[in-house]
Amino acid sequence: MLLSKWKKMVDHHDQAQGHDIVNNKICENQCISFTDSTCNESNACGIIEMTFPDHETTRNYAHHFRGCDASVLIATKPGSKTLAEKDADDNKDLRTEGFDTIMRAKTLVESKCPGVVSCADILAIAARDFVHLAGGPYYQVKKGRWDGKISMASRVTYNLPRANSTVDRLIELFSSKGLTVQDLVVLSGAHTIGFAHCKHFVGRLYDYKGTKQPDPSIDPRLLKALKMSCPQVGGNADIVAPFDVTTPFLFDHAYYANLEAKLGLLASDQGLFLDPKTKPLVQALGQDKAKFFQAFAEAMDKMGLIGVKRGRRHGEKRIDCSMHM
Ligand code: HEM
Numbered sequence: 528m529l530l531s532k533w534k535k536m537v538d539h540h541d542q543a544q545g546h547d548i549v550n551n552k553i554c555e556n557q558c559i560s561f562t563d564s565t566c567n568e569s570n571a572c573g574i575i576e577m578t579f580p581d582h583e584t585t586r587n588y589a590h591h592f593r594g595c596d597a598s599v600l601i602a603t604k605p606g607s608k609t610l611a612e613k614d615a616d617d618n619k620d621l622r623t624e625g626f627d628t629i630m631r632a633k634t635l636v637e638s639k640c641p642g643v644v645s646c647a648d649i650l651a652i653a654a655r656d657f658v659h660l661a662g663g664p665y666y667q668v669k670k671g672r673w674d675g676k677i678s679m680a681s682r683v684t685y686n687l688p689r690a691n692s693t694v695d696r697l698i699e700l701f702s703s704k705g706l707t708v709q710d711l712v713v714l715s716g717a718h719t720i721g722f723a724h725c726k727h728f729v730g731r732l733y734d735y736k737g738t739k740q741p742d743p744s745i746d747p748r749l750l751k752a753l754k755m756s757c758p759q760v761g762g763n764a765d766i767v768a769p770f771d772v773t774t775p776f777l778f779d780h781a782y783y784a785n786l787e788a789k790l791g792l793l794a795s796d797q798g799l800f801l802d803p804k805t806k807p808l809v810q811a812l813g814q815d816k817a818k819f820f821q822a823f824a825e826a827m828d829k830m831g832l833i834g835v836k837r838g839r840r841h842g843e844k845r846i847d848c849s850m851h852m
């Protein structure tokens with residue numbers, strides 16, 4: 528998107544909503560905003576020019592439930608036997624663009640104001656900005672998180688929701704982090720944008736739960752299209768399919784209506800419509816974009832407060848987001 532269009536959008540939005548974006552104060556109170564509408568080249572908000580957050584950032588932010596402490600950004604130390612989170616098998620398909628975005632923002636912030644803004648805050652802000660850029664809600668991000676000192680690949684597997692997790696399992700995982708059934712349904716709505724690799728849903732296409740049949744809850748036309756992209760064997764591992772077949776680049780509430788129409792991509796998406804515990808909420812959100820946006824903003828705020836670290840005992844403020852201090 529063009530910078531001018533983005534700025535206009537943000538200006539308009541802030542006037543409409545009366546947001547108190549903090550101008551040029553990053554060194555004073557740890558607040559920065561990528562969407563500061565008054566900034567120019569001479570202050571830290573030049574970030575706008577350099578970093579267009581992409582949806583990978585949203586995912587990086589949300590998919591690592593160790594807490595929002597930027598531990599997912601840590602790469603394994605050369606020569607070390609212990610893998611860091613970024614190098615966990617489950618994180619292999621996090622695209623590099625997301626990491627680059629954070630790196631670029633961090634470098635710029637450091638050049639203006641060294642040692643003040645954590646990687647965790649940058650990640651949270653970038654996720655918010657991308658959601659907004661893609662047409663979603665704008666919400667205030669609380670700042671002042673420190674970065675975590677622990678990042679271990681071995682802790683990823685049991686903390687990460689899976690494409691074939693049952694709804695019960697997802698509810699359990701979310702609740703172990705203090706998130707409710709509603710948070711699960713609402714945050715899953717982030718799959719209104721983005722793509723997934725075949726391996727995450729190919730099981731549904733050919734041999735659902737050992738039946739040798741496709742998952743009966745996939746629309747036949749979608750099934751046909753997905754089978755073309757993702758053959759049972761010998762497919763290209765890089766192929767991806769959109770989560771939201773109707774508006775994959777737009778942050779809207781179409782995800783939920785799609786689930787009602789059997790157009791969910793992952794079993795974990797479609798499951799939300801099949802399970803009576805979550806179905807009513809899927810229906811309600813599918814009918815009400817404003818309700819989804821409001822609930823999404825609240826749930827992101829809540830998620831952003833999971834496992835927050837403050838101070839030197841458990842935290843650090845990294846200079847390079849990919850390396851502990
Ligand atoms: C509810 C449990 C969840 C499961 C099982 C799940 C699973 C997945 C999987 C398997 C992918 C595709 C990875 C790939 O093939 O590259 C993905 C992508 C994505 N997820 Fe989730 N996810 C969940 C929750 C969330 C939440 C809470 C958010 C954000 C609030 C989120 C945001 C995203 C985004 C934006 C992408 C697209 C990334 C891209 O296009 O590169 N997901 N998710």
Ligand SMILES: [Ca+2]
Pocket residue numbers: 719720771773774775776777778779780781782
């Ligand atoms: Ca969409």
